[in-house]
Amino acid sequence: MISVRIGSVRQRAPALPADSITKRIDGILAGWAEASRTKLRDRFRQLEINIMVAVQAGVAAALAWGIAHEVLNTPQPVFAPAAAVGTIASSVGQRLPRTIALILGVAVGIGFGDLLMLLAGNGPWQLGVIVGLAVIGALLLSGRGVLVAQAGGTAVLIAALSPEVGELEYPRFVDALIGGGVGLVVVLLLLPLNPRRVVQRAASYPIEELARQLKVTAQALSDRNEARLGQAVEGLGAIESDLENLKTAVEGAKEVVQLSPARWHRRQTLALFAQGAEHMDHAVWSSRGLARRAVGLIEDNEPLPAGLPIAVDRLSEAVLMLHDEFRHGRVPEEARRRVLRAVHEATLAYEDGVELSGAAVVAQVRSAATDLLRATGIDNDDANRLIHQAAESAVGS
Incomplete structure (x- = not known):
């Protein structure tokens, strides 16, 4: 289509075909836009804290x-x-x-x-x-x-x-x-800072980003989209600095609730966030290893049981539930349930038949599940026992 405008000719480019490639590109741009919006919200949250420090x-x-x-x-x-x-x-x-x-x-x-x-x-x-x-x-x-x-x-x-x-x-x-x-x-x-608010703001971005990247990994795995899996690997690696900020915020909040009488009533809620932050770093790296192994699965054209992307998606849901239950001061029972469901689904996928990289993805699902259970307050021995029981429930079912 050609249109004439004040003596100049402007030619309009034809629309891109509505094929799978265009859909993948749209998905890439949509993921980038969502990450940018989340990062901007996090900066505004940090600005509020900085203003309070300036007043102090x-x-x-x-x-x-x-x-x-x-x-x-x-x-x-x-x-x-x-x-x-x-x-x-x-x-x-x-x-x-x-x-x-x-x-x-x-x-x-x-x-x-x-x-x-x-x-x-x-x-x-x-x-x-x-x-x-x-x-x-x-x-x-x-x-x-x-x-x-x-x-x-x-x-x-x-x-x-x-x-x-x-x-x-x-x-x-x-x-x-x-x-x-x-x-x-x-x-x-x-003028003591509100420790719960400080930690919640510091936790929001890395936890939400971990859940988002796991969701991206699950969808890219289902679509066999190697490029999107590579982006998930990079996105998970970028969470590290935000987790360091979370750890710093938790340490500062501990100081406030220990020494400020006005904030003593926040000790229990802070304890939940503290135990979560301690193990969330491990969960991120397990998830990154999961995404890397998923790339190998696609590259080698290995079989992909339907339960494998579902298991990764359950991990994403568990992370969001963990954040929500901690924010409201609840015992993270629902997060634990979804973590064990992820292990069950991954074991079903393993039973359906996987090769080298597929087996590694299953192992990384279990590793991330262990880290997330630890983040909910379960000790290492009990977490491993629960993972084993969830896997056994899938065998022969």
Whole structure:
């Protein structure tokens, strides 16, 4: 079809044929669009958490300055708000130990700085020796990066500025103490994060993505679509960084529910997410191995029993059910039921007849099933026993 428009000729491309290739391409684009929407939602969730952290930092800095300036009459208490913000910005789940390390680092830096200046005076070589000794002392104490950095930085300030600014070490130490304490009070008492909400937001994307990629794997396996299986392998590998974020969020939430009285009632719900996060990483890698073995099955044109894609689809459903039951604080009975149904279906497929890669897919289904049962709170021995029983129920049925 040709249309004329303001003196120019525009030729319209013919429509693509509605064949299997076009459908596969449409499926690829639809999967990419869904993944993009899910990732965008996850970024908005993370933005909400970052805004809360920013509010905590602002409140802590203002309070630390006010206490140091108005109560202790420190003329320029710059280190108090700096220490407060440093406490807020510390790695989630590490605020208390990092705050203690910060204060210890100040003490180490002051101690070595004062001692060497008393014995050898001040100057370039003295500064180098002071910093070296302060860092060695910090390494001997714990080796923590924050302690080493704080000790070295404090030693530099003491050695470089003490001749011009009298008694710098005392306000520096008190400022760090005030700032770290105020930061902890803000994050644990005044404005504590909701641990359940933080963990749920961190868990949403990796868990939903794992379920989605298992669904893609099941459909691609059923269609013998090697390209889509390859994309599932890549998609499952990309979940790793999000699982690390989930683990970090769980550690931070544990700190809040342990130390913040306002959040103690969240302990039981958090315990469910914590046990799930611990084993979800293994489930992702088992699922990735499953998708890789499925690629080999298609490449080698091996027989594909109908129950094999069904088993993978049941795993996808189990992951979604696990997430839903954890979010509502329920025992994940339905997730466990679907996991064992996946094992049953995979065993039926094995009994129907598979070759090398097909047998490996069945093995990976069982491996992922074990990981998911562990994520629901079942110990390793019981999980293996349940998997064995589910497989036996399929033999000869």
